[in-house]
Amino acid sequence: MAGITFDNVTKTYGDGFLAVSDLNLEVQDGEFVVLVGPSGCGKTTALRMLAGLEEISGGTVRIGERMVNNVPPGDRDVAMVFQNYALYPHMTVAENIGFALRMRKVPKAEARKRIEETARIIGLVEHLDRKPRQLSGGQRQRVAMGRAIVREPQVFLMDEPLSNLDAKLRVQMRAEISRIQRQLHVTTVYVTHDQIEAMTMGDRVAVLRRGVLQQFDVPQRLYERPANLFVASFIGSPAMNMLEGTLELQGDALICRIGTAALTLPAEVLAARPGLAQHVGRPIAVGIRPEALDEPGRRDGGDGGRLGGRVKAVEALGPEQLVHVDVDAKPVLVEDVLEGLVEPEEAGDLAEIITDGSRVTIVARLDASASVRPDDPIELAVDLRHLHFFDLGSGEAIGA
Amino acid sequence: MNDATAVRRRQLRTAISYSILVAIAVVFIFPFVIAVATAFKTEPNATADPLNLVPSPFTTEAFSQLYKDQDFLLWVQNSAIVTLSVTFLRVFLDSLAGYALARLRFRGRGAAFATIVAVMAVPGVVLLIPKFLMIRQLGIYNTYYGMIIPLLVDAAGVFIMKNFFESIPVSVEESARIDGANIFQIYWLIVLPMARPALVTLFILSFQGSWNELAHFIVSAQSTSLNTLTKGVAQLASGQLGSGNRYPLKLAASVLMTIPVAVLFFFFQRRIMNASSGAVKE
Numbered sequence: 001m002a003g004i005t006f007d008n009v010t011k012t013y014g015d016g017f018l019a020v021s022d023l024n025l026e027v028q029d030g031e032f033v034v035l036v037g038p039s040g041c042g043k044t045t046a047l048r049m050l051a052g053l054e055e056i057s058g059g060t061v062r063i064g065e066r067m068v069n070n071v072p073p074g075d076r077d078v079a080m081v082f083q084n085y086a087l088y089p090h091m092t093v094a095e096n097i098g099f100a101l102r103m104r105k106v107p108k109a110e111a112r113k114r115i116e117e118t119a120r121i122i123g124l125v126e127h128l129d130r131k132p133r134q135l136s137g138g139q140r141q142r143v144a145m146g147r148a149i150v151r152e153p154q155v156f157l158m159d160e161p162l163s164n165l166d167a168k169l170r171v172q173m174r175a176e177i178s179r180i181q182r183q184l185h186v187t188t189v190y191v192t193h194d195q196i197e198a199m200t201m202g203d204r205v206a207v208l209r210r211g212v213l214q215q216f217d218v219p220q221r222l223y224e225r226p227a228n229l230f231v232a233s234f235i236g237s238p239a240m241n242m243l244e245g246t247l248e249l250q251g252d253a254l255i256c257r258i259g260t261a262a263l264t265l266p267a268e269v270l271a272a273r274p275g276l277a278q279h280v281g282r283p284i285a286v287g288i289r290p291e292a293l294d295e296p297g298r299r300d301g302g303d304g305g306r307l308g309g310r311v312k313a314v315e316a317l318g319p320e321q322l323v324h325v326d327v328d329a330k331p332v333l334v335e336d337v338l339e340g341l342v343e344p345e346e347a348g349d350l351a352e353i354i355t356d357g358s359r360v361t362i363v364a365r366l367d368a369s370a371s372v373r374p375d376d377p378i379e380l381a382v383d384l385r386h387l388h389f390f391d392l393g394s395g396e397a398i399g400a
Numbered sequence: 401m402n403d404a405t406a407v408r409r410r411q412l413r414t415a416i417s418y419s420i421l422v423a424i425a426v427v428f429i430f431p432f433v434i435a436v437a438t439a440f441k442t443e444p445n446a447t448a449d450p451l452n453l454v455p456s457p458f459t460t461e462a463f464s465q466l467y468k469d470q471d472f473l474l475w476v477q478n479s480a481i482v483t484l485s486v487t488f489l490r491v492f493l494d495s496l497a498g499y500a501l502a503r504l505r506f507r508g509r510g511a512a513f514a515t516i517v518a519v520m521a522v523p524g525v526v527l528l529i530p531k532f533l534m535i536r537q538l539g540i541y542n543t544y545y546g547m548i549i550p551l552l553v554d555a556a557g558v559f560i561m562k563n564f565f566e567s568i569p570v571s572v573e574e575s576a577r578i579d580g581a582n583i584f585q586i587y588w589l590i591v592l593p594m595a596r597p598a599l600v601t602l603f604i605l606s607f608q609g610s611w612n613e614l615a616h617f618i619v620s621a622q623s624t625s626l627n628t629l630t631k632g633v634a635q636l637a638s639g640q641l642g643s644g645n646r647y648p649l650k651l652a653a654s655v656l657m658t659i660p661v662a663v664l665f666f667f668f669q670r671r672i673m674n675a676s677s678g679a680v681k682e
Contacts, residue, residue, distance in 0.1 A: 053574050074580035086571035090593040099589075103580035147579070 002064030002154045003029045009059035019045040021211040030185045034202030042211035043191045079148035080157040087132040094128040097146045118150040156188040229395040233340025241362040244330040245286040259329035263305030275398045285332040287388030293364035296381040305382045323364045331360035336395040439652035446647040462648035475632035486551045486610040498561025519555040532619040546620040564598035
């Protein structure tokens with residue numbers, strides 16, 4: 001097994017399109033790293049460069065100590081699981097799993113043993129003599145996994161391997177892949193556009209946008225300390241509410257005005273983000289996660305500010321409810337935010353849905369017991385310690 | 401309009417449609433049925449009543465004559481040698497060329513494909529004399545080589561195979577590359593088995609085409625020992641003066657000639673299926 005290093009890696013296609021720009025990434029030995037981002041962000045291209053299926057225009061890729069820029073795919077000691085399974089339809093499950101061993105001239109008896117071991121790991125011992133067309137979608141996916149496992153490679157590469165499964169099966173397979181990876185402890189690079197998959201599976205997650213790495217960190221940190229507006233909007237479901245605000249200094253207190261609401265920020269917020277002081281008097285983007293909004297009085301201590309509005313819709317999810325509230329505030333609808341929320345072609349539609357210019361719809365995650373009905377006025381308590389602040393010009397998080 | 405009238409109208413429409421279809425089918429099948437019937441007639445009966453479908457008297461004399469008086473078995477043997485050689489090699493070479501044009505990136509690929517498409521537009525008869533000249537020049541006139549080699553690759557076959565290979569998901573081949581297969585192994589072990597429907601189609605077309613080929617064999621060989629079925633039957637058809645019209649003999653040969661192609665169609669029609677089913681999630 002081995003770690004992986006992307007060192008200033010760039011990919012430019014013949015038509016001049018820059019798919020990956022100056023990517024620097026270090027994956028530790030045995031680590032499960034997820035590349036995530038919207039379509040066209042360069043995640044699959046980066047994976048294919050690592051696999052050897054795409055030429056590298058600039059920079060170096062290393063697997064362990066070995067530079068692999070010009071090493072053919074078959075000699076990189078990597079195994080890949082494709083989005084569409086890419087099974088060999090004329091071969092049985094056993095032949096599919098054993099094909100790579102056959103190419104490597106592994107003795108038949110040993111190959112048979114490894115195929116059977118692999119079939120046990122993926123739970124397909126009973127199906128070894130079947131052809132792919134006789135299997136269900138989930139079973140085919142497991143065969144694809146089996147083909148990778150049997151190789152005992154240094155690196156697993158997975159290109160959206162669950163996106164063709166239905167929602168329930170996807171959740172199960174998510175856990176299954178994580179279990180297998182932990183069991184085998186093989187360095188894994190996993191590509192997905194689904195941020196839930198990324199957050200639940202990855203030891204660390206690399207968020208990409210337009211070929212540029214935005215942030216590379218453990219999931220919790222991506223969620224709690226997004227580096228910029230894009231990451232903040234992309235990570236989290238429902239997405240972070242993004243409102244325009246201004247900072248004012250009243251004595252020692254820092255006030256954040258959002259529409260007609262004035263939120264007095266606790267001293268610890270300013271202490272954690274001294275950079276806020278330089279943004280006093282200027283508009284900034286204020287991010288509020290849905291769970292940072294609650295009914296007044298429910299939260300211990302965190303009732304430092306209120307946002308008033310009218311309930312637009314209520315989605316009951318069982319243990320909790322998502323309440324859509326129209327508030328009197330200006331939304332932040334810059335490209336960084338819209339691209340984090342939806343595909344570029346849907347950005348216009350989204351903007352129309354969430355705002356009419358002077359008001360904006362925000363989402364609050366409330367307990368199921370909260371009594372809210374559509375069209376009722378509502379006051380939401382804001383957890384001020386969990387607000388996020390971003391520079392509107394650069395889109396970067398305001399910190400030190 | 402009540403229900404009974406509507407039903408009657410529908411039945412009438414169906415009856416008319418079927419009548420038209422049956423009439424068209426008869427027009428197409430009739431010549432073959434006449435050929436089969438005539439093969440079992442005597443020569444006077446065939447001459448006096450050529451369109452009667454019932455031989456009177458019924459005889460297999462024409463078939464006996466084919467074996468006794470003609471080199472029928474030699475023609476069959478020559479046709480079999482040429483057809484099988486051409487068919488197997490053509491399927492292999494066409495698929496090899498089709499794969500290269502579909503998947504490999506090399507300089508001149510577009511021009512090569514354009515040339516192949518252009519060749520498809522040239523009538524075969526235009527090339528007969530140039531082919532004859534080349535065969536003479538290469539010293540393979542009057543040999544099996546001269547009869548076989550010029551038929552080995554055809555533009556239409558390359559075109560069919562290229563299009564089929566392009567429909568195979570690239571990810572399957574990429575998966576094989578990562579598994580350590582080289583280009584020929586990918587072609588031979590992965591792509592070719594997946595291309596079975598196209599291969600079967602090409603096999604049938606090649607078999608039928610070379611089994612029924614006549615013009616090329618006329619320009620590539622002169623010796624009667626290299627006569628194929630088509631040449632032999634053609635010579636029967638243009639028989640000598642005074643030998644009668646020999647309809648039963650000619651048609652008996654023709655009927656026998658159609659059997660291999662008919663059997664091939666019957667055998668392979670069940671094998672034409674989607675070989676890539678299950679490869680990728682669609």
